[in-house]
Amino acid sequence: MARLSVWRCLVLCAGTFIAVVRPAAANDVSPVKIGLLLPYKGVYAPLSDSIDRGFQVALAEYGGKIAGRPVEIIRADDELTPSVGVQKFNKFVQLDKVDLVAGVVSSSVAIAVSELADRGKVPMIFANAFADEITGKFCSPYVARTSFSANGFQYNSGKYWASKGIKTAVTMGPDYSAGRAFLGAFRRGFEEGGGKVVQEIWTSFQKTRDWGAALSQASNSGAQIIYAFYGGSEAVQVVKQHADFGLREKMPLIGDQWVYDEALWPALGDLAVGAKHITVHYPDIDSDANRKFVAAYREMFKEEPDVSAALGYDNGKAILLTFDKLGGKMPEDRSRFISTMRGLNFDAPRGKIRFNAQSSALLEKVYLVEIVRGADGKLKRKFIDEFAGADDLPGCTKSF
Amino acid sequence: MQMFFLQFLNGLQLSMLIFLLAAGLTLIFGLMDILNLAHGAFFTMGAYAGWLVSRMTGSYWAALLIGPLVPFALGALLQSAVLQPLVKRGRSTHLDLALLTFGLLFATAGTVEYFFGSSFYSIPTPAILSGRIAMLGIDYPVYRLFVIGVGLGVALLLSLVIDRTLIGATLRAGVDNREMVTALGININVVFVIVFGCGAALAGFAGVIAAPIMSVYSQMGIGIVVTTFVVVVVGGLGNLKGSFYGALFVGMTDTMAQAYLPEAELFAIYVLLVGMMIFRPQGLFGSTGRVA
Numbered sequence: 134m135a136r137l138s139v140w141r142c143l144v145l146c147a148g149t150f151i152a153v154v155r156p157a158a159a160n161d162v163s164p165v166k167i168g169l170l171l172p173y174k175g176v177y178a179p180l181s182d183s184i185d186r187g188f189q190v191a192l193a194e195y196g197g198k199i200a201g202r203p204v205e206i207i208r209a210d211d212e213l214t215p216s217v218g219v220q221k222f223n224k225f226v227q228l229d230k231v232d233l234v235a236g237v238v239s240s241s242v243a244i245a246v247s248e249l250a251d252r253g254k255v256p257m258i259f260a261n262a263f264a265d266e267i268t269g270k271f272c273s274p275y276v277a278r279t280s281f282s283a284n285g286f287q288y289n290s291g292k293y294w295a296s297k298g299i300k301t302a303v304t305m306g307p308d309y310s311a312g313r314a315f316l317g318a319f320r321r322g323f324e325e326g327g328g329k330v331v332q333e334i335w336t337s338f339q340k341t342r343d344w345g346a347a348l349s350q351a352s353n354s355g356a357q358i359i360y361a362f363y364g365g366s367e368a369v370q371v372v373k374q375h376a377d378f379g380l381r382e383k384m385p386l387i388g389d390q391w392v393y394d395e396a397l398w399p400a401l402g403d404l405a406v407g408a409k410h411i412t413v414h415y416p417d418i419d420s421d422a423n424r425k426f427v428a429a430y431r432e433m434f435k436e437e438p439d440v441s442a443a444l445g446y447d448n449g450k451a452i453l454l455t456f457d458k459l460g461g462k463m464p465e466d467r468s469r470f471i472s473t474m475r476g477l478n479f480d481a482p483r484g485k486i487r488f489n490a491q492s493s494a495l496l497e498k499v500y501l502v503e504i505v506r507g508a509d510g511k512l513k514r515k516f517i518d519e520f521a522g523a524d525d526l527p528g529c530t531k532s533f
Numbered sequence: 534m535q536m537f538f539l540q541f542l543n544g545l546q547l548s549m550l551i552f553l554l555a556a557g558l559t560l561i562f563g564l565m566d567i568l569n570l571a572h573g574a575f576f577t578m579g580a581y582a583g584w585l586v587s588r589m590t591g592s593y594w595a596a597l598l599i600g601p602l603v604p605f606a607l608g609a610l611l612q613s614a615v616l617q618p619l620v621k622r623g624r625s626t627h628l629d630l631a632l633l634t635f636g637l638l639f640a641t642a643g644t645v646e647y648f649f650g651s652s653f654y655s656i657p658t659p660a661i662l663s664g665r666i667a668m669l670g671i672d673y674p675v676y677r678l679f680v681i682g683v684g685l686g687v688a689l690l691l692s693l694v695i696d697r698t699l700i701g702a703t704l705r706a707g708v709d710n711r712e713m714v715t716a717l718g719i720n721i722n723v724v725f726v727i728v729f730g731c732g733a734a735l736a737g738f739a740g741v742i743a744a745p746i747m748s749v750y751s752q753m754g755i756g757i758v759v760t761t762f763v764v765v766v767v768g769g770l771g772n773l774k775g776s777f778y779g780a781l782f783v784g785m786t787d788t789m790a791q792a793y794l795p796e797a798e799l800f801a802i803y804v805l806l807v808g809m810m811i812f813r814p815q816g817l818f819g820s821t822g823r824v825a
């Protein structure tokens with residue numbers, strides 16, 4: 134009897150043991166590790182904070198877990214420098230053993246790390262990095278982008294303004310790759326639509342001290358509008374000096390979300406009011422997905438989300454949705470992660486997000502808005518019109 | 534022709550703004566032999582102080598008067614508490630001081646960012662200086678004419694003080710022969726502190742003047758310090774008159790390049806700098822003996 138009970142105990146114990154171990158083997162609870170690579174310090178610090186916060190909102194929507202596995206975010210600062218980005222990317226892969234890398238603002242950092250992602254077969258999902266080449270010439274089965282390309286954003290903007298009776302425009306922007314990419318796309322669309330860019334003014338990036346010379350040139354050209362691509366301090370200076378020269382009525386300065394970014398509103402004061410610009414997102418978009426996102430963001434951070442926050446959210450959401458589809462596991466063949474993401478079609482704050490064959494997200498809508506003073510005295514954006522984003526430029530020669 | 538006149542005014546405006554910075558820098562170098570790379574930090578601090586004052590009082594003029602006091606105080610403190618002790622310990626070669634002040638420049642930007650965030654602010658243009666004046670067939674912003682006027686005014690005032698007053702005489706003597714001035718019973722250290730403070734105040738003053746055009750942000754002083762150095766070298770190190778003409782050279786070159794040869798804008802002033810270093814290393818007005 135005693136012997137039997139020992140046997141029973143052994144069987145029972147073994148049974149319990151198996152019962153404990155089995156679910157653990159089937160249900161991996163080790164964390165999903167995501168490396169978030171952003172320029173956290175320096176000129177793009179505010180932008181990085183917004184992207185990071187948007188990412189956190191997406192994660193909070195899933196309760197910080199995917200298919201029962203906790204999600205761990207490991208952050209690193211790429212200092213806007215390709216060599217540093219490469220170093221941090223390697224650290225993510227070799228030391229932190231991340232499942233994938235997300236984030237990245239600068240296109241030059243993006244091009245550098247996408248080569249590593251391709252060689253090391255590590256999924257890299259870009260949050261900004263708008264250069265057309267990233268999913269064109271430098272495309273890879275291990276790289277996706279959840280934002281949009283320069284051409285996707287600006288080409289149809291050019292067409293749109295041409296269709297609204299604008300026949301002549303001066304483009305003005307910083308003389309570096311992003312400036313050339315965005316304004317080049319605008320020009321192609323604008324001239325395709327029957328308009329004419331009478332002058333392209335390129336100012337030296339972050340070296341120009343005074344915009345009088347450039348604005349005098351623009352004013353002299355007799356065009357109907359100035360179409361500008363600037364950000365940060367350069368945007369503030371251009372908008373202010375444009376007004377100083379009395380060009381606001383004569384030759385309006387039209388631009389995108391960065392020229393009239395909300396971070397610049399305190400410096401612009403009343404100059405912001407009445408300005409029109411195109412954007413991929415603004416907090417008052419009338420959709421369920423957006424209302425949910427804006428409410429969650431306000432709740433978590435006590436402020437309104439800006440465009441970068443929305444792009445950070447899209448980045449996080451796309452990654453989590455993909456993990457969800459894969460049952461919370463990174464597939465053995467990690468390019469399957471990207472191909473699964475490519476198949477997504479989801480409602481994001483900015484509109485529906487779907488991907489093209491090179492895993493670059495497309496813009497369902499580009500919004501034209503005007504900055505107005507609301508009833509509470511605060512500035513906000515008013516919807517004027519919308520049009521679809523364009524396709525990306527061709528250039529990818531690989532097939533996957 | 535009108536276009537050229539317009540660009541000429543733009544160039545003049547930029548020149549005068551740079552001159553305000555270069556004047557302080559060249560005075561400090563001329564007298565104390567200090568390569569003050571932190572000059573841009575005083576520019577930033579003046580602008581932020583001015584912005585705070587203008588926000589509290591709503592007055593541009595109060596900002597213009599009170600704003601420069603902060604860089605004056607901090608400049609005087611830097612000279613008396615940091616730089617002078619270094620001289621005493623013999624750690625004041627050009628390289629030592631350049632490294633120290635270079636660090637300060639970035640530390641200031643970081644500190645400002647810590648306290649005020651990385652947002653952009655602005656000091657509103659006063660009503661009397663907003664709008665435009667029509668002259669010779671062009672419309673020109675009044676505030677830019679004001680900047681030109683202020684620059685010329687400061688140049689005149691400084692040259693009067695230096696050429697016609699006892700303080701100026703002491704200063705000139707200090708530049709020429711420091712030991713002799715000390716032997717004559719003048720406390721050169723006090724003169725140093727005051728001149729350093731005034732140089733910093735001038736940079737702060739430039740910061741407030743620039744604020745309505747450039748806006749106020751943490752990194753505003755970093756880029757402009759390079760341009761200022763080009764001016765000081767072109768004009769001749771330690772020479773006030775040289776800084777004035779150097780500023781005109783550099784401001785005009787920059788503006789005209791942007792207007793008529795935009796491909797060259799990025800390097801136009803550096804070509805000027807290199808040319809100057811090769812053919813006239815002492816600068817436009819520098820004494821022939823000194824090679825900095």
